[in-house]
Amino acid sequence: MYKNSTYCYSYRGMSLILRNAQHAVPLYRAHLRFSLDIARSCLKVKNFDLGIICVNNARIQHINRVYRGQDSVTDVLSFPFHEDLNPSLLPIPATPDEYNLGDIYLGVAFIYEQCQKTQEDYRSILTITAVHGLCHLLGHKHNNPEKWKQQMFEKETEILNEINRVTGSKLKPLSTNHY
Amino acid sequence: MFSTLSRALFSATRVAAVRPQQLLSSLSAGRSFSRSLWLVQGNPALRQTFLHPQRGFPAVSCGCGGLHTEGDKAFAEFLKDEIKEEKKIQKHKNLPKMSGGWELQVNGTEAKLVREISGEKVTVTFNTNNSIPPSFNEEAQEGQKAEENEPELMSTPNFVIEVTKMDTNQTLVLDCHYPEDEIAHGEEEEESDIFTIREVSFQPTGQTEWKENSYTLNTDSLDWALYDHLMDFLADRGVDNTFADELVELSTALEHHEYIKFLENLKDFVKC
Numbered sequence: 500m501y502k503n504s505t506y507c508y509s510y511r512g513m514s515l516i517l518r519n520a521q522h523a524v525p526l527y528r529a530h531l532r533f534s535l536d537i538a539r540s541c542l543k544v545k546n547f548d549l550g551i552i553c554v555n556n557a558r559i560q561h562i563n564r565v566y567r568g569q570d571s572v573t574d575v576l577s578f579p580f581h582e583d584l585n586p587s588l589l590p591i592p593a594t595p596d597e598y599n600l601g602d603i604y605l606g607v608a609f610i611y612e613q614c615q616k617t618q619e620d621y622r623s624i625l626t627i628t629a630v631h632g633l634c635h636l637l638g639h640k641h642n643n644p645e646k647w648k649q650q651m652f653e654k655e656t657e658i659l660n661e662i663n664r665v666t667g668s669k670l671k672p673l674s675t676n677h678y
Numbered sequence: 679m680f681s682t683l684s685r686a687l688f689s690a691t692r693v694a695a696v697r698p699q700q701l702l703s704s705l706s707a708g709r710s711f712s713r714s715l716w717l718v719q720g721n722p723a724l725r726q727t728f729l730h731p732q733r734g735f736p737a738v739s740c741g742c743g744g745l746h747t748e749g750d751k752a753f754a755e756f757l758k759d760e761i762k763e764e765k766k767i768q769k770h771k772n773l774p775k776m777s778g779g780w781e782l783q784v785n786g787t788e789a790k791l792v793r794e795i796s797g798e799k800v801t802v803t804f805n806t807n808n809s810i811p812p813s814f815n816e817e818a819q820e821g822q823k824a825e826e827n828e829p830e831l832m833s834t835p836n837f838v839i840e841v842t843k844m845d846t847n848q849t850l851v852l853d854c855h856y857p858e859d860e861i862a863h864g865e866e867e868e869e870s871d872i873f874t875i876r877e878v879s880f881q882p883t884g885q886t887e888w889k890e891n892s893y894t895l896n897t898d899s900l901d902w903a904l905y906d907h908l909m910d911f912l913a914d915r916g917v918d919n920t921f922a923d924e925l926v927e928l929s930t931a932l933e934h935h936e937y938i939k940f941l942e943n944l945k946d947f948v949k950c
Contacts, residue, residue, distance in 0.1 A: 514902065522922070528910055
């Protein structure tokens with residue numbers, strides 16, 4: 500299916516839990532999982548649990564309002580298990596239960612709508628957005644242009660280049676157009 | 679021995695002669711023994727106490743030969759009101775349509791949705807019996823009416839998907855469930871898949887009997903990637919979250935429809 504694939508399904512490691520809790524737009528689960536597994540390997544966090552929950556506009560807006568005080572629809576919200584991480588260091592779990600990165604909520608309906616407007620490939624943007632959310636779970640931030648350039652953009656580029664190598668895609672970081 | 683028996687009978691007769699007179703003290707004294715006994719048999723008060731249970735014979739007589747009691751009459755009246763109320767709250771007078779070109783076949787509580795696409799036939803079968811999960815109402819808040827806390831009854835049946843490839847006549851069967859409600863309704867978090875695949879197996883095409891010696895894959899401990907491929911496989915054939923949501927609507931409507939029909943049959947069965 501993918502060229503240069505060295506990623507074997509038989510290695511389960513810790514779980515990437517994927518939930519599709521919406522019916523607004525289609526979701527290609529296997530493709531998203533495969534890309535995120537590559538990302539987890541690249542970040543050396545395959546032994547950590549990770550939750551990906553795909554929700555509709557109403558749900559992501561609700562979560563955004565409750566947890567960020569912003570009453571608006573958005574593309575991704577990340578809830579790290581380990582807070583205030585140094586992005587250059589991996590989490591150091593004290594117990595087996597702490598082998599957990601946290602949860603990423605993907606506003607898939609919003610992403611789909613945005614792709615319709617910008618004529619971008621929905622599957623690609625979904626992957627890129629999920630990778631962006633994963634970087635947030637590991638402490639990467641983009642509060643200002645410097646931090647964005649030093650941290651998120653470089654890390655996202657590294658991950659997406661690896662995904663591109665395996666899958667033949669041409670993915671670019673989400674943060675590209677932020678600054 | 680015979681003389682002893684006769685003596686015993688004579689004594690019993692004397693006792694019997696005395697007892698009725700005590701019970702019938704309101705009647706005129708001095709009547710003969712035999713008349714007293716005749717009067718004892720004809721007394722309706724005594725007859726109920728000694729010979730019949732307390733509920734007595736049916737009070738409603740229709741001449742049809744069936745048993746119809748006052749309780750049956752009350753039951754039938756209750757059912758009449760119940761049917762009226764159920765019809766009032768019936769959301770769908772006709773069964774709702776599924777999007778995606780599914781053909782519906784209904785046989786009592788069992789329904790089949792069939793769709794043919796590019797050399798494949800997809801059949802989804804479900805039964806509305808036992809399809810409404812128990813709901814546990816939280817305690818009513820102070821000042822809140824009990825009715826406001828009642829959740830809407832939803833039918834979430836298990837459903838079986840059969841995908842048949844016409845060219846090879848092979849059928850892949852997937853047993854699917856709706857996850858049990860973990861959280862209450864409303865603004866509470868809803869983060870589970872709308873439906874899950876529980877078991878997968880190849881089965882003989884067109885046969886209702888389950889082939890026990892066909893390998894059945896249980897998804898409880900299945901590799902997640904394989905599971906996602908199976909979900910994508912179903913989504914490509916029209917069985918996705920939209921389908922699952924519409925199936926709940928359809929099943930709920932069918933279940934309610936069958937419930938009302940059952941109440942009507944029960945009323946006809948019970949009433950005079």
